[in-house]
Amino acid sequence: MKDLNASLGTMEPTTACSEFGIAQVGAMIGGLIHRWRPLSIVLTNLREFDIHQRETARATPFHPALAQQLTEIASIAIQRTRSEDALKKSERFFAQAQRLSSTGSFCWHVATNEITWSEELYRIFEFDRAARVTLQQIATRVHPEDAPLVQTMFDRARCDGIDLDYEHRLQMPDRSVKYLRVVANGTRDQDGRLEYIGAVQDVTQRRLSEEALNTLRSELAHVARVTSLSALTASIAHEVNQPLLGITMNASTCLRILTADPPNLELARETMGRAIRDCQRASDVISRLRALFAKKRCTTELVDLSEATREVIALLNSELQRRGAMLHLDLVDDLPPVKGDRVQLQQVILNLLLNAAEAMTTIDDRPRQLTIRTVRDGRERVRLSVQDAGVGLEPQDVDRLFDAFYTTKSSGMGIGLSVSRSIIECHDGLLWAEANKGPGATFSFSLPRAPESTPRDGHSSSSGKPALTERAVGHS
Amino acid sequence: MMVAVSLISLVDDDQSVRESLPGLLMQLGYVVRAFAAADEFLASDAVEQTRCLILDVAISGMSGPELQQELLHRGVRIPIIFITAQSNETLRARLLAQGAVDFLVKPFSDTILLEALDKALRES
Numbered sequence: 314m315k316d317l318n319a320s321l322g323t324m325e326p327t328t329a330c331s332e333f334g335i336a337q338v339g340a341m342i343g344g345l346i347h348r349w350r351p352l353s354i355v356l357t358n359l360r361e362f363d364i365h366q367r368e369t370a371r372a373t374p375f376h377p378a379l380a381q382q383l384t385e386i387a388s389i390a391i392q393r394t395r396s397e398d399a400l401k402k403s404e405r406f407f408a409q410a411q412r413l414s415s416t417g418s419f420c421w422h423v424a425t426n427e428i429t430w431s432e433e434l435y436r437i438f439e440f441d442r443a444a445r446v447t448l449q450q451i452a453t454r455v456h457p458e459d460a461p462l463v464q465t466m467f468d469r470a471r472c473d474g475i476d477l478d479y480e481h482r483l484q485m486p487d488r489s490v491k492y493l494r495v496v497a498n499g500t501r502d503q504d505g506r507l508e509y510i511g512a513v514q515d516v517t518q519r520r521l522s523e524e525a526l527n528t529l530r531s532e533l534a535h536v537a538r539v540t541s542l543s544a545l546t547a548s549i550a551h552e553v554n555q556p557l558l559g560i561t562m563n564a565s566t567c568l569r570i571l572t573a574d575p576p577n578l579e580l581a582r583e584t585m586g587r588a589i590r591d592c593q594r595a596s597d598v599i600s601r602l603r604a605l606f607a608k609k610r611c612t613t614e615l616v617d618l619s620e621a622t623r624e625v626i627a628l629l630n631s632e633l634q635r636r637g638a639m640l641h642l643d644l645v646d647d648l649p650p651v652k653g654d655r656v657q658l659q660q661v662i663l664n665l666l667l668n669a670a671e672a673m674t675t676i677d678d679r680p681r682q683l684t685i686r687t688v689r690d691g692r693e694r695v696r697l698s699v700q701d702a703g704v705g706l707e708p709q710d711v712d713r714l715f716d717a718f719y720t721t722k723s724s725g726m727g728i729g730l731s732v733s734r735s736i737i738e739c740h741d742g743l744l745w746a747e748a749n750k751g752p753g754a755t756f757s758f759s760l761p762r763a764p765e766s767t768p769r770d771g772h773s774s775s776s777g778k779p780a781l782t783e784r785a786v787g788h789s
Numbered sequence: 790m791m792v793a794v795s796l797i798s799l800v801d802d803d804q805s806v807r808e809s810l811p812g813l814l815m816q817l818g819y820v821v822r823a824f825a826a827a828d829e830f831l832a833s834d835a836v837e838q839t840r841c842l843i844l845d846v847a848i849s850g851m852s853g854p855e856l857q858q859e860l861l862h863r864g865v866r867i868p869i870i871f872i873t874a875q876s877n878e879t880l881r882a883r884l885l886a887q888g889a890v891d892f893l894v895k896p897f898s899d900t901i902l903l904e905a906l907d908k909a910l911r912e913s
Binding site for chain 1: 803805806808809810812813816817847849872874875894895896897898899
């Protein structure tokens with residue numbers, strides 16, 4: 314039986330055999346025996362039964378016993394063939410599913426560092442299937458920038474047995490980059506030894522699409538900013554011309570002071586000091602403008618919404634004034650920071666303020682009160698709202714306000730609010746509009762506050778670097 | 790009263806302008822008072838003494854043109870030089886038609902300012 318089992322292991326499945334029922338085999342063998350033909354049966358292999366009659370002999374009690382045994386072996390063989398068939402089929406399904414979903418699976422025995430990989434994982438890592446996988450071998454594929462992350466994950470897995478859920482990149486021998494998502498479950502076997510069973514998904518395609526989408530979003534946001542730039546031209550001219558006049562006047566004054574006899578050098582010095590201050594002021598305006606309107610990729614930093622608002626107001630002030638809006642600032646000073654793209658968030662603030670001012674241009678019977686407010690929104694979020702006393706919202710507009718190219722204005726493309734919402738949603742936030750109890754409307758957005766400590770600050774989905782989340786595991 | 794004869798008032802909500810422009814005029818020997826808002830000027834005793842008003846168009850609160858109307862309404866006739874950081878031909882024509890001496894777009898040179906000032910002082 315031992316030898317037989319060994320040969321079973323190498324057996325190839327055949328349709329002929331698997332379609333051959335146990336009952337039929339039994340009946341066939343029984344039939345031979347009943348014909349009293351002494352038989353010696355040789356099992357050459359398990360694909361087929363070859364029954365040889367070596368010489369004519371009388372049936373002995375040995376023959377039925379042999380037939381019985383043979384029937385048993387045959388039935389085991391057939392049963393096994395069927396199971397193996399089913400197993401192979403299921404394996405094929407499994408491999409196919411792994412291939413289609415670009416997901417490989419693995420088992421890692423922590424104490425022995427024994428690693429079992431599925432075929433798809435070999436394909437993802439582009440390793441030779443014949444080679445035994447080691448942690449060192451895996452490390453050669455990990456993207457150098459993500460090596461510390463992966464090392465940390467392995468170390469923590471070893472010590473704490475936490476469940477793993479993280480993303481990292483691979484750098485392949487041809488320098489191409491793959492993005493992987495790793496999810497693994499730490500469990501302990503009967504002896505309490507740690508073992509990880511997990512899945513690794515190649516999310517490169519998704520990542521690349523996300524990046525393409527981010528680029529598109531950045532470009533659209535830029536178009537929207539440039540569109541609002543035209544609305545700001547007058548305001549910008551104002552902001553720059555004021556210090557320019559200061560510079561001209563101070564320099565002229567200084568010239569006159571210096572041509573007097575004797576020149577009042579102290580006064581000249583003071584006057585030039587003012588000229589330099591005005592130069593700085595003009596240059597600050599230009600820097601703010603460049604920061605707001607330069608085309609650049611989305612970046613992530615800690616942003617204080619109150620401070621970001623003040624910077625926008627500095628550019629927008631005279632425009633709001635020109636439109637007769639009475640601006641009231643209600644900004645919290647120690648607002649928890651949010652994590653995001655400063656320029657894009659400022660663009661949203663700019664948009665909301667310009668819209669609010671626009672909504673009030675026809676209002677003459679009440680003050681054109683415009684309030685911008687920042688507040689903590691519960692423990693985990695911060696909120697910014699812009700409240701106007703303008704024409705308010707028509708019920709039929711509310712649903713479509715944030716649609717692209719929907720506009721109630723005679724000028725404007727109708728992309729401002731749609732881009733604003735997309736920016737806010739990209740920051741895991743919400744942007745909404747509501748009618749005031751009195752006249753006008755309030756537009757608000759709320760964003761999650763940045764985590765207190767951000768050890769891997771700067772790694773964000775938008776920058777193409779991997780995100781990291783992890784959960785503690787319970788050993789049950 | 791000598792002060793009343795040569796007083797020039799400036800109303801502009803921009804601090805750089807309130808410092809630099811009087812600096813120049815004082816260097817030339819004029820007496821200058823600067824105000825950040827129209828109502829500050831109206832509430833002061835400078836209204837009666839001012840020989841020329843240099844007035845920013847877009848000041849917060851009561852605007853430059855509104856102050857011009859208010860002065861006309863009160864029967865106070867002061868030559869006004871409007872100054873503005875935003876050129877606007879329609880507004881320029883309207884303000885000049887309503888009696889303004891000049892309409893200067895910032896940044897203007899000292900020469901331009903002094904020419905306008907001469908014209909204003911001749912009128913008063």
